[in-house]
Amino acid sequence: MVVGKEAVVVRTELPDLPVRRGKVRDIYDLGDEILLVATDRISAYDVVLPTAIPGKGAMLTKVSAFWFDLFGDDVAHHLIEVVADEAPAGLADHLAELRDRTMRCRKTKVVPIEFVVRGYITGSGWKDYQRTGAVCGIELPKGIRQCEQLPEPIFTPSTKADEGHDENISFAEACERVGTECMTELRDRSIDLYNRAADHARQRGLIIADTKFEWGERDGEYILIDEVLTPDSSRFWPADDYEPGRDQDSFDKQYVRNYLTTLVDKGKWDKTPPGPELPPDIVVNTAAKYREVIDRLSTP
Numbered sequence: 001m002v003v004g005k006e007a008v009v010v011r012t013e014l015p016d017l018p019v020r021r022g023k024v025r026d027i028y029d030l031g032d033e034i035l036l037v038a039t040d041r042i043s044a045y046d047v048v049l050p051t052a053i054p055g056k057g058a059m060l061t062k063v064s065a066f067w068f069d070l071f072g073d074d075v076a077h078h079l080i081e082v083v084a085d086e087a088p089a090g091l092a093d094h095l096a097e098l099r100d101r102t103m104r105c106r107k108t109k110v111v112p113i114e115f116v117v118r119g120y121i122t123g124s125g126w127k128d129y130q131r132t133g134a135v136c137g138i139e140l141p142k143g144i145r146q147c148e149q150l151p152e153p154i155f156t157p158s159t160k161a162d163e164g165h166d167e168n169i170s171f172a173e174a175c176e177r178v179g180t181e182c183m184t185e186l187r188d189r190s191i192d193l194y195n196r197a198a199d200h201a202r203q204r205g206l207i208i209a210d211t212k213f214e215w216g217e218r219d220g221e222y223i224l225i226d227e228v229l230t231p232d233s234s235r236f237w238p239a240d241d242y243e244p245g246r247d248q249d250s251f252d253k254q255y256v257r258n259y260l261t262t263l264v265d266k267g268k269w270d271k272t273p274p275g276p277e278l279p280p281d282i283v284v285n286t287a288a289k290y291r292e293v294i295d296r297l298s299t300p
Contacts, residue, residue: 008040008052009097023048024057024232029107033080035088036103038227042278042286044257045271051278057101059290060230064103066297067197067228075193077224078105078216108216108225113174114158114166115186117194120209122147122235122248124168125156136168147209147237148244153194155187160214186215186222197229204296206251207242209235231290251289251296256282 011026018029023043028035038057042049061082068079083102087095118125118135125135126146134140136156144150157174158166175183190213198208211234214226227233231252241249247258259282263269269276278286 007096008054009037009057009101010039010041010052012037012039012094012097014091014094024060025227030088032107034105034107035083035098036105036226037098038101038103042232042253042256044253044260044275047271047273047275049256049275049278051283053283053286053290055287056290059287059294060227060232061101061103062294063230063297064228066294068224070200071193071196071224075224076221077228078108078218078226080104080106105225106218106223108218108223110160110225111178111182111186111215111217111222112160113178113183113186113215114160115190115213115215116156116158116168116210117153117190117213118150118156118210119153119194119198120147120149120207120235122209123254125210137170145245147242147246147248153191155191157183157187158212182222186213189215189222193224201236201297202239204299205239206293206296207237207239207248209237209248211235231293236293251293253286255289256286 014028020027024039024041026037026039028037038060040052040054040056042051042053042056065079065082068077081104082100083098083104084100087098088104091098121129121135121144128135129140129144133142135154138154138156141151155171156168157171158168160166171183171187193213194208194211197211201208208229211229213224213228215222216225234252235254236251237248238251256278259278260269260276263276264271
């Protein structure tokens with residue numbers, strides 16, 4: 001599929017390889033490794049939309065690779081290489097669709113928890129706080145404003161769903177599912193990574209309001225997996241326009257959610273499949289916001 005001059009990859013078909021398709025990624029099993037292919041699909045409210053964002057998969061891959069490299073050798077991770085000029089063995093005929101959007105990764109036993117870290121109160125956390133004075137059961141001080149920075153980042157785990165909606169759970173329930181030692185270690189490591197990333201981003205004019213990490217186990221060690229601190233898994237706000245007490249401009253797919261919310265409010269969509277087509281200006285602006293994240297983060 002081609003939009004303008006840029007090829008758009010919405011689905012890959014690699015022969016004779018087991019595949020699992022998520023909302024955005026096609027994941028191929030290579031035995032001891034996997035291919036994580038970021039397509040140009042975009043989802044919102046757990047629905048994959050019919051309109052793709054040109055170049056989105058390559059941008060997501062570039063952002064993840066940037067963080068893996070920035071964290072360095074002290075953060076073990078699954079990335080072996082980003083497929084660029086040479087395809088994995090036997091897939092030379094598919095290099096064009098894999099190039100720049102595919103991570104060749106070590107296979108792990110995935111910890112079935114989403115490790116969510118929130119540095120600011122927004123989204124579902126803000127709604128929860130307004131209703132209960134807490135976020136996912138974590139009591140917070142009174143009088144916090146919408147999008148305000150929290151006194152310290154909080155950890156709010158959720159279930160990990162391949163399809164449908166992830167559900168927030170308590171730390172205690174997460175411990176029951178995967179073990180207290182595992183959750184304690186990975187909670188602390190997730191908060192540390194968030195703080196390191198938020199400091200890097202803030203120096204380059206970006207606020208990371210919240211994010212989610214995923215971890216897997218390999219050879220008795222927990223390693224960082226999946227996408228990392230991308231505009232699909234995080235909220236990025238421009239620091240120079242930040243003002244608590246209101247919604248913030250964003251460099252992530254919240255821009256798409258905001259457009260879809262106008263359709264929901266008008267009764268034109270009920271958040272169930274099939275999703276609505278995105279207008280051309282929303283597509284162009286979304287791609288531009290993703291590119292802005294890359295440009296800012298990679299500024300020396």
